[in-house]
Amino acid sequence: MTGSKNTRLIGRRPLLWMLAGAASAGSFSTRRALADSWPTEPITIVVSTKAGGGFDHMARNLAPALSKELGVPVNVLDKPGGAMVLGTKYFLSQPHDGNTLLVSGPSPYWYTDINKFHAGYDLKDFDILNVQWADKTGVFVPKAGRLQSFKAIVDAIKAQPGTVSCGVVRDSGEFFNAGILIESLKLPPSAIRLVTYEASAPLRTAIAGDQLDFGMVSLEASLGMLSLINPVAVFNDTRIPEIPDTPTVNELLKPDGITVEFVPSSMRALITYADLKEKHPDQYARLHDAYKKVLHDPDFIAKAKKQGIATDWLGAEQSLEKIKAAYAIFDKHKTLLSAQ
Amino acid sequence: MERHLIDWQALLSAFHILGSSYSAWLLTIPGIALGMLGGAIPGVSSALILAIVLPATLWMSLLSALIFMTAIYTGAAFGVAIPAILMGVPGSPAAVATSFDGYPMTQRGEHNLALGLALAASTLGHMGAYLILFLGIGAISHAVLKLGPLEMLLLMLWGLTLIAALRGRYVSRSLLSGLIGILIATIGLSPRDVIRGTFNLPELLDGVPIVPAMIGLFAASELFNLAGTSYLVQRSDLRNVSVREIARGMLQALHHPIVILRGLIIGATIGGLPGVGAAVCNLVSYAETRRGDKHPESFGKGNPKGVIAAEAGNASSEAGSMATLLALGIPGGASSAVMLAALSLHDVTSGPQFLDASKDIVYAIILNNFVQGAIMLVLGLGLIGLMANVIRIPVRVLIPVILALATFGSYGLSGNMTGPATMVVFGFIGWFMQRHDYSVPACVVGLILGGKVETTLLQTYQISGGGQLGYFAGRPIAMVLLALLLFSLFSRPIMKWWRARRTTLVDAAQEDAVKSV
Numbered sequence: 001m002t003g004s005k006n007t008r009l010i011g012r013r014p015l016l017w018m019l020a021g022a023a024s025a026g027s028f029s030t031r032r033a034l035a036d037s038w039p040t041e042p043i044t045i046v047v048s049t050k051a052g053g054g055f056d057h058m059a060r061n062l063a064p065a066l067s068k069e070l071g072v073p074v075n076v077l078d079k080p081g082g083a084m085v086l087g088t089k090y091f092l093s094q095p096h097d098g099n100t101l102l103v104s105g106p107s108p109y110w111y112t113d114i115n116k117f118h119a120g121y122d123l124k125d126f127d128i129l130n131v132q133w134a135d136k137t138g139v140f141v142p143k144a145g146r147l148q149s150f151k152a153i154v155d156a157i158k159a160q161p162g163t164v165s166c167g168v169v170r171d172s173g174e175f176f177n178a179g180i181l182i183e184s185l186k187l188p189p190s191a192i193r194l195v196t197y198e199a200s201a202p203l204r205t206a207i208a209g210d211q212l213d214f215g216m217v218s219l220e221a222s223l224g225m226l227s228l229i230n231p232v233a234v235f236n237d238t239r240i241p242e243i244p245d246t247p248t249v250n251e252l253l254k255p256d257g258i259t260v261e262f263v264p265s266s267m268r269a270l271i272t273y274a275d276l277k278e279k280h281p282d283q284y285a286r287l288h289d290a291y292k293k294v295l296h297d298p299d300f301i302a303k304a305k306k307q308g309i310a311t312d313w314l315g316a317e318q319s320l321e322k323i324k325a326a327y328a329i330f331d332k333h334k335t336l337l338s339a340q
Numbered sequence: 341m342e343r344h345l346i347d348w349q350a351l352l353s354a355f356h357i358l359g360s361s362y363s364a365w366l367l368t369i370p371g372i373a374l375g376m377l378g379g380a381i382p383g384v385s386s387a388l389i390l391a392i393v394l395p396a397t398l399w400m401s402l403l404s405a406l407i408f409m410t411a412i413y414t415g416a417a418f419g420v421a422i423p424a425i426l427m428g429v430p431g432s433p434a435a436v437a438t439s440f441d442g443y444p445m446t447q448r449g450e451h452n453l454a455l456g457l458a459l460a461a462s463t464l465g466h467m468g469a470y471l472i473l474f475l476g477i478g479a480i481s482h483a484v485l486k487l488g489p490l491e492m493l494l495l496m497l498w499g500l501t502l503i504a505a506l507r508g509r510y511v512s513r514s515l516l517s518g519l520i521g522i523l524i525a526t527i528g529l530s531p532r533d534v535i536r537g538t539f540n541l542p543e544l545l546d547g548v549p550i551v552p553a554m555i556g557l558f559a560a561s562e563l564f565n566l567a568g569t570s571y572l573v574q575r576s577d578l579r580n581v582s583v584r585e586i587a588r589g590m591l592q593a594l595h596h597p598i599v600i601l602r603g604l605i606i607g608a609t610i611g612g613l614p615g616v617g618a619a620v621c622n623l624v625s626y627a628e629t630r631r632g633d634k635h636p637e638s639f640g641k642g643n644p645k646g647v648i649a650a651e652a653g654n655a656s657s658e659a660g661s662m663a664t665l666l667a668l669g670i671p672g673g674a675s676s677a678v679m680l681a682a683l684s685l686h687d688v689t690s691g692p693q694f695l696d697a698s699k700d701i702v703y704a705i706i707l708n709n710f711v712q713g714a715i716m717l718v719l720g721l722g723l724i725g726l727m728a729n730v731i732r733i734p735v736r737v738l739i740p741v742i743l744a745l746a747t748f749g750s751y752g753l754s755g756n757m758t759g760p761a762t763m764v765v766f767g768f769i770g771w772f773m774q775r776h777d778y779s780v781p782a783c784v785v786g787l788i789l790g791g792k793v794e795t796t797l798l799q800t801y802q803i804s805g806g807g808q809l810g811y812f813a814g815r816p817i818a819m820v821l822l823a824l825l826l827f828s829l830f831s832r833p834i835m836k837w838w839r840a841r842r843t844t845l846v847d848a849a850q851e852d853a854v855k856s857v
Contacts (some may be wrong), residue, residue, distance in 0.1 A: 193805045
């Protein structure tokens with residue numbers, strides 16, 4: 001598949017040279033032709049988490065489609081560790097030429113990296129091509145759990161503070177949302193037993209096994225486990241079509257006159273370097289267009305949907321706005337970062 | 341989830357699928373061979389091989405892909421034992437305990453026997469655990485769900501008690517080595533988000549890469565030790581490769597059914613716990629066999645039971661992790677995470693629905709794995725017949741070759757120079773420790789388990805509301821585990837003390853009696 005594309009590309013280059021000559025527009029056309037031939041080398045998507053998670057999932061799903069569009073192989077390289085710092089730093093250390101891309105979590109993980117671990121990078125070092133997958137926070141209880149509704153959870157926390165256990169992935173959007181929820185209920189952080197997990201898979205296992213009273217975990221990736229866990233609330237502005245009977249958290253808190261200003265769960269984005277657009281505008285445009293085309297291809301969308309992978313297209317500007325809006329909420333709850 | 345033992349309809353359908361699909365069978369043999377060869381190279385993990393073949397599985401049917409991948413998994417589970425036994429350098433953390441007794445056996449010239457023991461124990465462990473899986477995939481996956489952080493913590497502590505057993509000449513130095521291992525495991529970002537001991541090196545944020553460190557420690561401590569000698573086996577008359585001896589080892593493994601059974605129960609149940617995996621099964625199975633034995637002091641010096649226990653433990657963990665992967669959609673470790681990715685490449689979401697809807701495929705995988713056991717026996721016999729020839733290679737050739745392979749392996753693991761650099765640094769540490777009688781295996785056990793102990797300890801503290809006793813009282817499985825742990829730790833010294841006391845009392849009574857007469 002990629003091979004045939006490659007041969008076609010090589011065939012196209014002499015043609016472009018001829019065209020350039022015919023137009024005799026001097027050096028401008030020649031440079032233009034060279035840029036048009038990009039990419040000529042395989043492209044690598046660096047993923048800043050372990051294989052098997054949502055980020056890796058998204059990258060591996062994207063790679064063959066991008067490869068088809070760009071005509072070169074697209075490989076996925078997992079560089080996990082240090083709460084996404086290692087993979088992100090590795091990406092920044094590569095030549096800024098468009099041959100390396102990054103799939104990472106600008107929100108909430110980078111927020112913690114920047115503000116707590118002083119990772120040494122900032123949003124302005126990147127060009128967020130698109131936040132393709134902004135998951136939502138779901139509140140789940142074990143099928144056999146003692147608390148079977150959001151109200152039961154809140155009542156239990158209020159009646160006996162410090163007895164209800166809640167699992168979250170550390171530094172995740174859910175970790176913040178749990179803190180925000182407790183704050184909005186005017187309770188101290190010690191009102192719940194917050195149990196921190198390294199990743200969402202062991203957390204879902206713990207909810208399914210009735211180890212926790214409830215867990216807050218990224219929603220879409222949890223839908224495959226609905227025979228073991230019950231959703232009782234979603235942190236979203238509207239209900240989710242897959243679980244239409246599960247109310248939103250603000251619907252549930254309305255009788256108490258409370259509105260929670262929550263943050264999105266993991267944002268999974270395809271990212272390039274901030275200076276690519278300026279240094280190699282044609283490369284940037286080609287990459288951008290290829291990615292945009294993939295995300296608008298109905299076949300790709302259908303296939304991704306089957307795997308539970310979102311294919312949202314916000315574009316660079318809106319994506320950055322979305323991230324900055326989330327950062328503004330994080331800033332209000334910055335104390336949560338040191339509360340663990 | 342359906343709880344009845346066997347779904348006959350699905351089983352029949354599984355036979356049908358396997359009988360009509362030759363491609364799945366064609367992939368079984370190369371899969372096992374690939375796994376075994378890869379596993380035999382220190383530093384090449386089954387997860388790495390699986391990740392490399394992952395793109396190829398796109399062109400296979402779902403069943404073929406899963407069978408190919410489990411075949412690699414199966415082969416690698418045994419492959420890692422070969423360097424552990426022959427050179428004292430385990431290919432992965434899953435074979436650490438295998439080297440404890442396997443390598444001393446090699447040094448005695450019993451390498452054929454040890455390899456035979458390992459092969460038979462691996463095969464039986466593998467098949468036995470899949471039999472358990474066949475009978476109760478639902479039950480196993482539910483048993484796994486019942487284990488919370490406290491139970492996991494106790495299991496890890498159980499493995500950690502091995503440190504005390506792995507002593508050299510001085511108990512205190514071994515305990516200190518274990519502690520050093522645990523301390524090294526705490527480098528990097530802690531479960532509480534504290535950065536510790538990284539000296540501001542971003543490479544250390546994720547901690548010391550365990551496998552390169554482990555290879556460095558073992559390789560240096562064993563290989564530098566050999567530098568003065570000419571061959572791995574000192575006596576030239578024992579320096580042979582004998583299929584007869586290997587076969588004798590395989591038969592000898594059959595004489596210890598309890599050891600194998602213990603290993604496969606440990607593997608099949610705790611092997612599937614996320615983040616636990618084969619390494620802990622290998623260590624816990626070894627630790628338990630050693631403690632239950634009449635002569636625990638003979639372990640670590642070439643006791644065949646040590647090899648059997650260690651191999652039965654790690655080989656059976658595959659079935660455990662397949663149970664949680666297929667029944668719950670939860671990967672138990674890196675290898676099963678790659679398999680999960682393979683499933684999603686085939687548009688399959690594993691989990692309870694998959695188990696209900698595609699039980700025939702699950703059964704077909706299990707049935708194929710029984711056959712994989714048999715194939716592994718034959719292929720393994722051939723491979724170890726070949727590999728055992730390393731004892732004929734002069735040490736001055738062998739050492740650079742192993743170090744080069746290990747360096748490539750560590751590079752493959754980290755994808756940059758961090759792996760090889762770690763290996764070299766830990767090589768020096770290992771050499772120093774060995775020279776001064778600090779137990780290297782104790783340090784490795786600490787290194788492997790330290791991080792997991794910390795994570796589960798923190799979660800236990802959090803989930804119990806800061807260590808409130810009520811939580812512990814409500815966990816019957818944990819209480820049983822704790823009782824077993826305490827019993828296995830203290831029963832022997834207490835019995836000894838009691839016997840000694842009784843003897844003195846009886847003696848005293850007799851003396852009194854004599855006096856009164």
